[in-house]
Amino acid sequence: MSRQIVMPFGPQHPVLPEPIHLDLVLEDETGVDGMLSIGYLHGGLETLVEKRQFPEYVYIAERTCGICSFIHGMTYCQGIERVMGLEVPERAHYLRTIWSEYSRLHSHLLWLGLFADSMGFENLFMNAWKHREFVLDVMEETTGGRVIQGSCKVGGVRRDIDQETLKKMERDLKGFEKGLKEMANVFLNDDSVASRLRGVGVLSRNDAYVCGAVGPTGRGSGVPIDARMTGYAAYGELDFSPVVEQDGDCYARCAVRVNELFSSIEIIRQSIDRIPGGEIEVKVKGNPDGEYFSRSEQPRGELVHYVKGNGTKYLARSRIRTPTLTNIPPLVKMLQGCELADVPVIVLSIDPCIGCMER
Amino acid sequence: MTYLKKSPWLLHYDASSCNGCDIEVLACLTPLYDVERFGIINTGNPKHADVFVVTGGVNEQNREVIRNIYEQIPEPKVVVAVGICASSGGIFRECYNISGGIDQLIPVDVYVPGCAARPESIIDGIVKSLEILEEKRIQMKERAKQKEQGSSPGGGER
Numbered sequence: 309m310s311r312q313i314v315m316p317f318g319p320q321h322p323v324l325p326e327p328i329h330l331d332l333v334l335e336d337e338t339g340v341d342g343m344l345s346i347g348y349l350h351g352g353l354e355t356l357v358e359k360r361q362f363p364e365y366v367y368i369a370e371r372t373c374g375i376c377s378f379i380h381g382m383t384y385c386q387g388i389e390r391v392m393g394l395e396v397p398e399r400a401h402y403l404r405t406i407w408s409e410y411s412r413l414h415s416h417l418l419w420l421g422l423f424a425d426s427m428g429f430e431n432l433f434m435n436a437w438k439h440r441e442f443v444l445d446v447m448e449e450t451t452g453g454r455v456i457q458g459s460c461k462v463g464g465v466r467r468d469i470d471q472e473t474l475k476k477m478e479r480d481l482k483g484f485e486k487g488l489k490e491m492a493n494v495f496l497n498d499d500s501v502a503s504r505l506r507g508v509g510v511l512s513r514n515d516a517y518v519c520g521a522v523g524p525t526g527r528g529s530g531v532p533i534d535a536r537m538t539g540y541a542a543y544g545e546l547d548f549s550p551v552v553e554q555d556g557d558c559y560a561r562c563a564v565r566v567n568e569l570f571s572s573i574e575i576i577r578q579s580i581d582r583i584p585g586g587e588i589e590v591k592v593k594g595n596p597d598g599e600y601f602s603r604s605e606q607p608r609g610e611l612v613h614y615v616k617g618n619g620t621k622y623l624a625r626s627r628i629r630t631p632t633l634t635n636i637p638p639l640v641k642m643l644q645g646c647e648l649a650d651v652p653v654i655v656l657s658i659d660p661c662i663g664c665m666e667r
Numbered sequence: 668m669t670y671l672k673k674s675p676w677l678l679h680y681d682a683s684s685c686n687g688c689d690i691e692v693l694a695c696l697t698p699l700y701d702v703e704r705f706g707i708i709n710t711g712n713p714k715h716a717d718v719f720v721v722t723g724g725v726n727e728q729n730r731e732v733i734r735n736i737y738e739q740i741p742e743p744k745v746v747v748a749v750g751i752c753a754s755s756g757g758i759f760r761e762c763y764n765i766s767g768g769i770d771q772l773i774p775v776d777v778y779v780p781g782c783a784a785r786p787e788s789i790i791d792g793i794v795k796s797l798e799i800l801e802e803k804r805i806q807m808k809e810r811a812k813q814k815e816q817g818s819s820p821g822g823g824e825r
Contacts, residue, residue, distance in 0.1 A: 319732055326681050326689065327729065347728045349683045352762035359761055371758055374687025374783055418690060421697070437697035444694075455687045455783045663686035 310336045317651065319348050326662040330655070334648060342643035344636055349666040357623040362388060362596060363462050365623065369613070372628060373664030374455050375418060376606045378411045380613075380664070381460040384626075386540060387602030387615040388462045394590055398542075400464035402583040405542040407451065407459065408604075409572040409579070414443040415607035416565045416572075419659045420495065423562060426652045427504040435491050442484050446477060464589025478580045485573055492566045505559035509642035509654035512556055519637040523609020524568070525658045526638075528561035530554045535605035546578045558657040565659075595619050606631055608659045632658070632665040674706025675797055678716035680736055682769060683759065684723030687783030688750035692720060695786045695793075702790060713739035718796055719746045724756045724765045725772050737773045743803035745776040745796040749789055754778045 313334050319327035327348035333341040356368050369384035370377040382404050389396055421436035444454045450469050451457040459466045469477075495501060511521065516529035526533045527550055534550035536543045551567045553560035596617030604611050609631025616625040635658040642654050681689050695702050696709055710716055713736050725733065737746070748769055751757035756767040769775060776799045779792035 319729070326686070327732070348732065349681070349723070349726070350728065350764050351683050351724070351726060351759040352764040353759065355763060356758075356761060368758055371685045371687070371782070374685045374690060377685075377687065434698050437694065438699065441694070441697075441699045453783075454785065455690060661686065663681070663684060663689075666683075 312340060315648075326660070328655075328660065328662050330651075332643070332648075332651065337648045339643045339646045339648065339651065342640050344640070346662070346666055349662055351667060353667040354626045354628060357626040359622075361621040362617065362623050363592065365626070366461055367458060369626075369628075370456055370458060370460070372667050373630070373661055375415050375661060376411050376608070376611075376664070377456045378407050378451075378460060379604055379606050379611065380628075381458070382408060382541070383602045383604040383611055383613040384615065385460050385462050386604070387600045387613050388596055388617075390600045390602065391596040391598045391615060391617055392462075392592070392594065394463050394592065396464055397587040397590060398584045399468075399586045400588045401542040402579050403465045403469060403588065404460065405546070406469075406576055406579050406583075407447075407457065408541065409576045410443055410447055412572045412607045413569060414440055414447070415659075416569055417443065419565060419607070419656075420491075420562070423653070423656050424495075424501075426656045427501070429501065432491070432494055432501075435494075439484065439487055439491060442480070442487075446480070449473070450477075461589065463592045464587070466589075468588045474580050474583065478577060481573055481576065485570070488569055488573075492569070495562055495566050502559060504650075504653060505562060506557060508558045508650050509646055509657055510555070510557045511638050511642050513554075515641050516556065516638060519641055520634050521609075521638040522631045522634045523606070523659075524561055524564040525609065525635045527552045528564045529556035533610070535603045535610040538603060540604055542579060542582075543575075545582065546575055548575055548578075558653055561657045595621055596623065599625075608632055608661055609634060628664075628667065630661070630664045630667075632661045635660075672801065673717070674708070675717045675793075675800065676708050676710045676715050677718045677720050677793070678711070678713055678736065678740065679709055679720045679722070680733065682721050682723035682729050682733060682753065683726045683765060684750060684752055685783075688722035688752070688781075688789075691783050691786050692722065692749060692789060695789050700786045700790060702793070707793070714741065716740050717744060717800055718793060719744060719773075720749055720793070721746065721753050721769050722749045724752045724759055724767060725769055726764045726766065730766075730772060733769060733772055743800055743807055745800045745803065746773055747777045747779060747792050747796045748775045749779045749792065750784045751780055751782045754780060757782060 315332045317330040329345045331343040370381040372380045417440035421433045424432035451459040513530040597619040599616040602613045612629040614627035618624040759765045777792045777796045
């Protein structure tokens with residue numbers, strides 16, 4: 309009969325790019341339970357709505373997270389637009405979709421790199437980040453920013469992409485996709501990668517459902533949850549379906565993200581093909597009065613921005629629920645019964661983005 | 668600065684950043700910018716580090732952590748504040764839980780502006796900090812020499 313010990317993990321830890329503290333309850337080398345404590349990054353960003361006018365708050369909303377910043381800004385704008393009853397031009401919807409998918413590509417590549425690093429595959433880490441730079445170059449060319457874009461605004465988007473650039477983006481995707489296929493082959497078919505991931509941190513379909521897993525964490529366990537299916541921005545007019553895997557282990561979650569890279573490229577292609585001409589923004593008159601829950605699919609899962617206006621330039625309340633917070637209970641479930649050496653891989657497999665979880 | 672006397676190792680800590688600057692710090696290490704070719708490595712161990720790279724401002728909970736890490740890094744050491752949040756608090760300055768830039772807590776040698784700071788400016792900041800590191804090393808050596816010769820009986824500056 310072995311004794312239980314509690315091992316602290318973090319907040320500053322070599323495999324963790326961000327601070328989170330985990331008290332790991334161990335019996336010999338086997339994890340029994342995990343207790344997470346958070347708050348190392350908390351600033352109190354939501355209270356800034358009282359100090360910034362609602363069109364300015366888009367910049368703050370974007371800085372909730374430096375990885376999926378565009379999607380945060382967009383989700384906030386969607387909420388305000390709904391409250392004010394603004395009809396956003398079709399072209400702006402398509403541009404938002406294109407940038408969202410580029411954000412997803414960059415986020416998934418970033419994660420694949422960090423994930424490879426967590427299992428000690430340095431070469432693959434570098435490879436993923438090499439491909440990621442291509443996405444950042446496109447972002448910089450079209451919005452002006454590498455990671456924080458600032459191209460979304462209430463009532464539309466700030467910048468247009470001209471037809472020539474769109475054509476060039478589509479052409480460049482071909483070479484990019486080819487490079488990704490080579491890399492994906494290593495993630496999906498390499499023996500040493502599979503031996504680190506197969507059967508590790510299993511989350512059953514039922515557990516995923518009960519614990520409220522969202523995004524790739526849920527989809528890796530066979531729950532086809534994808535907020536893009538609600539059809540916000542231009543997603544309602546595009547053909548795609550959520551990428552779902554059944555096994556629920558780290559390999560399945562990795563496979564979901566790898567396959568989503570290709571699904572994102574396909575969505576970008578469709579958007580570039582179907583993008584209509586016309587205006588990119590509508591004039592915003594008056595102030596928001598009312599409340600709305602705005603949902604969108606972030607690379608990590610479903611993101612909810614709640615906005616409540618009171619008829620003044622300053623919102624009464626903003627509330628953000630990020631997918632990482634929702635994925636913490638499933639993570640604790642995965643840690644039960646795992647090996648100590650697998651903890652970094654399992655923690656990273658939910659793609660924790662502590663920055664946006666704590667704000 | 669034409670060459671590096673030593674391979675400087677970094678310790679990166681994310682104070683309360685939004686991740687924007689963190690991933691740009693990591694991007695410096697990866698193939699496009701690749702500072703690893705100069706022997707610069709991002710280490711997780713404070714005892715191995717020369718340069719302390721901090722992103723994000725100070726909040727109530729990470730105050731002790733930052734000070735702890737800073738004290739564990741052996742002398743000589745330099746601190747680089749990356750991004751506007753680490754420099755002054757940035758857009759988060761008015762938030763209730765942020766008390767400002769990290770210079771309120773530990774001495775900062777180089778400030779790298781930007782939101783998010785671009786990899787080029789981060790590299791520039793680190794290179795500047797290496798010059799300061801070298802100066803500090805020389806000063807340390809001289810102090811040690813003076814102590815040995817007993818030429819500063821009053822003790823002077825520590």
